Amino acid sequence: xxxxxxxxxxxxxPQHPATHGVLKVILELEGEVIHRAIPVIGHLHRGxxxxxxxxTYIQNIxxxxxxxxxxxxxxxxxxxxxxEKLMNIEVxxxxxxIRVIMSELSRIAAHLxxxxxxxxxxxxxxxxxxxxxxxxxxxxxxxxxxxxRLTPSYIRIGGLLADLPEGxxxxxxxxxxxxxxxxxxxxxxxxxxxxxxARTKDIGIISAEDAISWGLTGPALRGSGVKxxxxxxxxxxxxxxxxxxxxxxxxxxxxxxxxxxxxxxxQSNRILKQAIKRLPEGPIKAxxxxxxxxxxxxxxxxxxxxxxxxxxxxxxxxVPKGEVYASVENAKxxxxxxxxxxGSSMPYRFxxxxxxxxxxxxxxxxxxxxxxxxxxxxxxSIDIVxxxxxx
Amino acid sequence: MQIVxxxxxxxxxxxxxxxxxAKKEGIHxxxxxxxxxxxxxxxxxxxxxxxxxxxxxxxxxxxxxVDGMVIRTNTEKxxxxxxxxxxxxxxxxxxxxxxxxxxxxxxxQDLVYEYNVDVQPYTIKAPLKExxxxxxxxxxxxxxxxxxCSRCIRTCREVVGRxxxxxxxxGFDARVEPVNPDRCIACGECLxxxxxxxxxxxxxxxxxxxxxxxxxxTVCAYCGVGCSLELNVLDNKIIKVTTDVNAxxxxxxxxxxxxxxxxxxxxxxxxxKPLIRxxxxxxxxxxxxxxxxxxxxxxxxxxxxxxxxxxxxxxxxCTNEDNYLxxxxxxAVIGTNNVDHCAxx
Ligand code: SF4
Ligand code: SF4
Ligand code: SF4
Ligand code: FES
Numbered sequence: 010x011x012x013x014x015x016x017x018x019x020x021x022x023p024q025h026p027a028t029h030g031v032l033k034v035i036l037e038l039e040g041e042v043i044h045r046a047i048p049v050i051g052h053l054h055r056g057x058x059x060x061x062x063x064x065t066y067i068q069n070i071x072x073x074x075x076x077x078x079x080x081x082x083x084x085x086x087x088x089x090x091x092x093e094k095l096m097n098i099e100v101x102x103x104x105x106x107i108r109v110i111m112s113e114l115s116r117i118a119a120h121l122x123x124x125x126x127x128x129x130x131x132x133x134x135x136x137x138x139x140x141x142x143x144x145x146x147x148x149x150x151x152x153x154x155x156x157x158r159l160t161p162s163y164i165r166i167g168g169l170l171a172d173l174p175e176g177x178x179x180x181x182x183x184x185x186x187x188x189x190x191x192x193x194x195x196x197x198x199x200x201x202x203x204x205x206x207a208r209t210k211d212i213g214i215i216s217a218e219d220a221i222s223w224g225l226t227g228p229a230l231r232g233s234g235v236k237x238x239x240x241x242x243x244x245x246x247x248x249x250x251x252x253x254x255x256x257x258x259x260x261x262x263x264x265x266x267x268x269x270x271x272x273x274x275x276q277s278n279r280i281l282k283q284a285i286k287r288l289p290e291g292p293i294k295a296x297x298x299x300x301x302x303x304x305x306x307x308x309x310x311x312x313x314x315x316x317x318x319x320x321x322x323x324x325x326x327x328v329p330k331g332e333v334y335a336s337v338e339n340a341k342x343x344x345x346x347x348x349x350x351x352g353s354s355m356p357y358r359f360x361x362x363x364x365x366x367x368x369x370x371x372x373x374x375x376x377x378x379x380x381x382x383x384x385x386x387x388x389x390s391i392d393i394v395x396x397x398x399x400x
Numbered sequence: 401m402q403i404v405x406x407x408x409x410x411x412x413x414x415x416x417x418x419x420x421x422a423k424k425e426g427i428h429x430x431x432x433x434x435x436x437x438x439x440x441x442x443x444x445x446x447x448x449x450x451x452x453x454x455x456x457x458x459x460x461x462x463x464x465x466v467d468g469m470v471i472r473t474n475t476e477k478x479x480x481x482x483x484x485x486x487x488x489x490x491x492x493x494x495x496x497x498x499x500x501x502x503x504x505x506x507x508x509q510d511l512v513y514e515y516n517v518d519v520q521p522y523t524i525k526a527p528l529k530e531x532x533x534x535x536x537x538x539x540x541x542x543x544x545x546x547x548x549c550s551r552c553i554r555t556c557r558e559v560v561g562r563x564x565x566x567x568x569x570x571g572f573d574a575r576v577e578p579v580n581p582d583r584c585i586a587c588g589e590c591l592x593x594x595x596x597x598x599x600x601x602x603x604x605x606x607x608x609x610x611x612x613x614x615x616x617x618t619v620c621a622y623c624g625v626g627c628s629l630e631l632n633v634l635d636n637k638i639i640k641v642t643t644d645v646n647a648x649x650x651x652x653x654x655x656x657x658x659x660x661x662x663x664x665x666x667x668x669x670x671x672x673k674p675l676i677r678x679x680x681x682x683x684x685x686x687x688x689x690x691x692x693x694x695x696x697x698x699x700x701x702x703x704x705x706x707x708x709x710x711x712x713x714x715x716x717x718c719t720n721e722d723n724y725l726x727x728x729x730x731x732a733v734i735g736t737n738n739v740d741h742c743a744x745x
Contacts, residue, residue, distance in 0.1 A: 298518035312493040313518050319497045320513040323504055323611070 016044050019381075023052045027130040027385040030395030034372070034384060041381050046373045050366075053399035061359025065325025066092055066166060069359065074160035076344070076397040077365065079122045080115035082151070083339040084397075085164035090245055091335035091346035092166045096300065096328055103291040104168040105246045110181070110284045111164065112246070112337070113277040117188070118147045119340030120270050120277075124195060127267075127389035131208045136198050143191055146184050153177050167301035168294030182285060188278045196271060209263035213375050213387040216261055223371045226364045227342025228269045229391045233261030239338035250287075251280050263390040270392075300326045325354035332358075341365050341392055361400055365393040403469040418460040418471060419447060429473050430482065430511055432595060433549040434461040436645070437652070438558050444549055446511065448481055449473045457481065479515065486517045491524050492572065494544045502597030504610045508547060526572040535564050535578030536586035538603055538660050543575040546598035552576060552590035559653060560589050588659040592642065592652070601640060603660050608634035617647065620658040621717050625650070627658050638662045702734060711738035 022033040031052035037045040057072050064072070073088045074081040086108055093100065100108075125140035148158040153174050155161035163170045199205050215225070220233040230237060238255045240248040256272035258265025294301045302321055303314035328350040336345030342364025349358035368391045375391070376384050401412050405427055412421045417440065422429050433444035440462035448457040452470035457478060465471075472478070489508065497503045529543035553565040553576060564584045568577040576598075578584060591599045615630040628648025632640035641659050645652030664670065674690035675682040701709060712730035714723050723741065730739040 298516045299513065303518065309495070311520060312490050312495055312497075313487075313512060313520055315495050315497050316509045316512045317518060319503060320509060323609075 015039060021384065023049075027126075027388065029126065029388060029393055030398075032369075032388075032393070032395055032398075034388075036381065036384065038381060043376050043379055043381060043384065046376050046384065048369055048372055050369070050395070050398055053395045055400065057400040058359050058361060061356055063355060065354045066328060066356065067321070067325055069356070070162050070165065071160065074162055076361065076363070076400065077119065077339060077341060077394040078159055078396050079394055080119035080340045081160055081162075082111040082115040082164060083337055084344060085162060086112055086246070087335065087337040087339065087344045088346050089164050089166050090337065091333050091348050092328070094335050095331055095333040095348060095350060096166075098167050098295050098297060098300070100168050100295050101292045102247075102289050104293045104295075106284050106288045107169055107173065107293065108164060108246045109248065109251070110281060110288075113280045113284070114147050114150065116277045116340045117274055118144050120274050121147075123270060123340070123389070123392045127386075127392070128199060128205075130385050130389045131205065133199060133202065133205060136195060139191070139194060139198070143184075143188065146180070150177060150180055150184070153180070165294075165301070167297055168292075171305075172293045178285070178288075181281070185278055185281045185285065189275060192271065192274050192278075199267075200271075206264065208383075208386050209267055209390070211260070211262050211264075212379065212383050213263045213266075213390055214261050215371065215375060219371075219374070220261065223374070224367050225342065225371060226367065227338070227340070227392075228266050228273065229342065229364075229368045229371075231255065232258040232266035232269045234259050234265075239336060239343055243336070245335075245337060251283050253277075253280050263386055266390050266392075327352060327354050328356075334362075336362065339364070341394065341397070342368060344397070361397075363397045363400065365395075365397045369393050369398055401465065401467045403465050403467070403471065405471045406473055412465060416465060418449060418458070418463050418465050418469075421465055422460065422471075422473065427473060429460050430514070431461055432507060432511065432547065433551060435551055435555070435593060438551065438554045441550070441554070444547070445485055446482055448478055450475055450478055482511075483515050483517050486512055486515055487520055487522060489547050490517065490520060491522055492526050492528075492544065494528070494542075496542070496545060496597065500542075500545065500597035501600040501607055502594075506597055507595035524572065529573070529575055532577070534599075535581040535584035536588075538586055538588065538601060538656075539591050540600050540602050541576060542598050542600065545596055546576060547596055548574060548576075549595060550576075551593040551595060552599060555589045555593040560585070560587055562587075565590060586656040586660070587654065588656065589653060592654070592659075601660070603663065604639040606634060606637065606639045608632065608639055613639065615642065617644070619648075620654075621719075622657045622661065623716070627654055629654070629658060631662070638665050698734065707735035708738060710734050710736055711740075714739070714741040716741050 016037040016039055019036045019038055020033060021036055023031040033049040033052070035047040035049060036043055057076070060072060061069050070085055070088060073084040076084045121140040121144040125137040128136040151161045151163070152158050154177060155163040155170055215229070215233045217233045217235050220230045220235055234257050236255050236257050241255060253276045256269045256276065258269050298317055300321070303317050307314035308318045330350055330352040332347070332349040334345055334347045336343050343362060344364060345362035347358070347360040347362065348356050351357040372387065372391065376387050401414055403410050403412060403421065405422055405425065408425065410421060410425055419429055419431065419434065429449065430446045432446040434440055434447065442459040442462040445459055447460040449460045450457050450472040460473070490512065497509065500506070503509070531543070532541070534541045548567065550567065553567065556565050557563050562583045562585060564578050564580050565576055566579045567574055568579065569575055588601070591601060613632045613634045616633055617628065617630050620627045620629050627650035628643055630642045630644060631638045632642060641654070641662050643650060643652055643654050673684050674687055676685045676690060676693060698710065712726060712734070714726045727739045730736060
C-alpha cells in the first residue's frame with residue numbers, strides 16, 4: 010500500500026455555508042486529523058484588475074465597492090487616496106473627517122458580519138441577529154448618504170459624492186451612544202460561553218514570528234501580539250489626531266483574534282465619538298474643476314458646471330504619468346492600490362493588494378494537524394472575504 | 401525670418417501667420433472662429449497671444465509674423481483673457497449639452513473644460529431667442545447655442561459660393577439667418593462648419609454620441625467625383641454622414657446627396673430578393689430560378705431578333721467593378737454596344 014492511500018480527500022466548498030463566499034478547500038485527512046489543506050480560489054474572479062485598465066479613474070471606484078463588500082467605504086477610500094496621491098490633490102478638512110467616520114462605520118459593519126457568521130459557524134446562532142440589528146443601522150446611514158446600502162461609492166476622488174444629508178448626524182449620534190452597550194451584550198453572550206471557549210481557545214495558533222514572515226496584516230497579525238496598524242504606522246485622513254488604542258493578543262489563537270476584534274469595535278466607536286466633535290463646516294470636495302464633479306444643483310442651473318459634468322462624466326480626466334501605492338487599514342488588514350498612469354484617463358496598471366489573500370494563504374499552515382471541525386473555526390477567525398481575494 | 405514663440409527659436413517663411421507657424425512647431429493655440437479653408441477674420445479672439453513690445457495682445461490667426469517677433473501664447477494674462485471670452489460666450493447659453501447633438505465633440509465644451517471656466521461672474525437679462533425656419537429642412541438652427549463665429553456664413557460664401565446666410569440683428573439679439581433662402585442648395589456645408597451644436601441635422605431620427613458611433617470611411621457612390629465620406633454607424637445603421645478634411649480630393653466638402661442621401665440604405669422597401677412577373681403579380685423567387693429565366697429569355701430573344709435587339713442599362717450606384725463586368729457581359733456575351741447607365745441620379 011502506497012503512502013498516499015492513507016489519506017482521504019475531502020472537498021470542502023465551494024458551496025459550503027462556512028467558507029464565507031465561494032472558497033473551496035481540499036482537505037487530505039487522516040481520520041479526522043488534517044494532513045494537508047489546499048485552498049482553491051478563483052471562483053469569484055471577475056478580472057477587476059484587468060477591467061481597471063479599460064475604465065476611467067472615476068469608473069473604477071464602483072469596482073472597489075465589490076472587493077470586501079462588507080465594508081465598501083474603506084475600499085473606496087483606499088483607491089481614492091492612491092489617485093489623490095498621484096495627482097497631488099488635498100481634500101478639505103470636513104471631507105477628511107467624514108472619511109474617517111465612514112471608515113470606522115465600515116470597520117464596525119465588517120466586524121459585525123465577522124462576529125455574526127463566525128459565531129454562527131460554530132453554532133451560536135442568537136448572536137447573529139444581534140449583530141445584524143446594529144449593522145442594519147449602519148447600512149441605513151449609508152443609504153442616507155449615497156442611496157446604496159452595500160455598494161455606496163460615496164468616497165470620490167477629491168472628496169465625497171455629496172455632503173451629509175439632514176438627519177444623518179442625529180442617526181450617527183444615536184448609534185454611537187448605544188453601541189458600546191451592544192458590544193457588552195455580544196461580550197456577555199460569547200466571551201465566557203464554554204462551547205465558544207472550547208472551539209476558539211488554543212485553536213488556530215499563529216506565532217508572532219510566523220505572522221510577520223507570512224506577511225499577515227490586520228487582526229490576524231495583531232492577534233499574535235504584533236502591534237501594527239496602518240492608521241498608526243502611516244496615518245491618513247488625519248488619524249494621527251485621534252486617540253485610540255491598538256489592541257493585541259498574546260497567544261495568537263482564535264480567541265485572541267476574537268478579543269482583538271471585539272476591542273476594535275469599541276475603539277472604532279471611540280474614534281467616531283471624536284469625529285463627531287471634530288466635524289467642521291466647509292466644503293466636501295477639493296476645488297479642482299477639471300477633476301471633481303461640480304455640485305449637482307449647480308449643474309442644473311449653470312452651463313459652466315454642466316459642461317464640466319458632461320466632460321468629466323463622459324471622458325474622465327487625464328492623470329499625469331507616474332506610479333503610486335497607497336494603503337489603508339481596512340477591517341481585514343492592509344488594503345492597498347498600486348496604480349501606474351501613462352498619462353491617459355485610464356490606469357495603465359491597476360493592482361490591488363489584498364490582506365484577505367495573504368491571510369488566507371496562511372490557512373494550510375495554521376490548520377495542519379488540527380481537527381477537521383477546526384477548519385471552519387479558523388476560516389471564521391482569520392476573517393476572509395472572497396470578493397477581495399479573487400478580485 | 402527668425403521669431404521666438406514661448407521661448408523657442410524658430411526659423412520661418414515670410415508671409416505666414418503666427419498661428420500657422422505655431423501649428424507647424426506643434427505649439428497649441430486655441431481657436432474658435434478660424435477654419436483653414438476660410439479667410440481668417442479674427443472675430444472670436446480665442447487665439448490671442450502676447451507679442452513683446454506690442455501694447456495689446458494680437459490674434460494669432462490673422463496676424464502675420466514679422467522678423468524678430470517674441471511671442472508668448474500661454475501667459476497668465478492671456479489665459480485670463482481667453483477665460484473671459486468664454487464666459488461672455490456662455491452668458492446666455494442654454495443648458496442643452498445632454499440633449500445637444502454636438503455634446504462630446506463640441507469645441508465650446510472642450511475650450512470651457514480646457515480653460516476651467518467654472519464660475520460665471522456676469523449675468524444678463526435677455527430673453528431666449530426664438531426658433532425660425534432655416535434655409536433647408538435638413539438643418540435646424542438653434543439660435544441660443546450659437547457662438548456667432550460666422551463659420552457657417554463664411555463657408556456658404558467662400559466655399560460653396562451661395563451667399564445664403566448672414567448675421568441679422570446685433571448685440572444679444574444677433575442671430576444667423578438665411579437672408580437668401582432661395583439660393584440654398586441644401587449642401588450642409590454650413591452644418592459641418594459649425595463648431596458647436598447650433599446647427600443640427602434633422603434627417604436621421606436616431607442620434608448617437610461620438611463614443612457610441614463608428615465612423616466608417618468610404619467613397620460616395622452617387623457620382624463620378626467620388627468624394628470621401630465617413631458613415632457614422634450606430635447599431636449597424638447609418639445615422640449621419642461626415643467627411644474628414646484630410647481625406648480624399650473633396651477636402652471636407654460634400655454636396656446634398658452625399659451628406660443627406662443615406663436613408664435609402666436602411667429603407668425597408670429595398671429589394672433583397674429577385675422577383676419574377678407571373679401574370680400581373682411580381683412574385684418572390686430564388687436566384688437560381690431568376691437567373692435561369694433571364695438567361696433563357698435573353699438567349700431566345702438574341703436568337704430570334706439578333707444581338708442589337710437587346711440593350712443593357714446599369715446603375716451608377718453599383719461599384720466600378722460591377723459596372724465593368726456588366727458592360728463586358730453586354731458586349732462580349734450578348735454582342736451589342738447598346739449599354740448605358742443612369743449617371744445623373
Ligand atoms: S453647443 Fe456645445 S456647449 Fe452648447 S449645448 Fe451643445 S454641446 Fe453644450
Ligand atoms: S446648406 Fe449649403 S447653400 Fe444652404 S446655407 Fe448651408 S452652406 Fe449655404
Ligand atoms: S451657427 Fe454655428 S457656425 Fe454659424 S455662427 Fe453660429 S456657432 Fe458659428
Ligand atoms: S480664431 Fe483667431 S480670432 Fe477666432
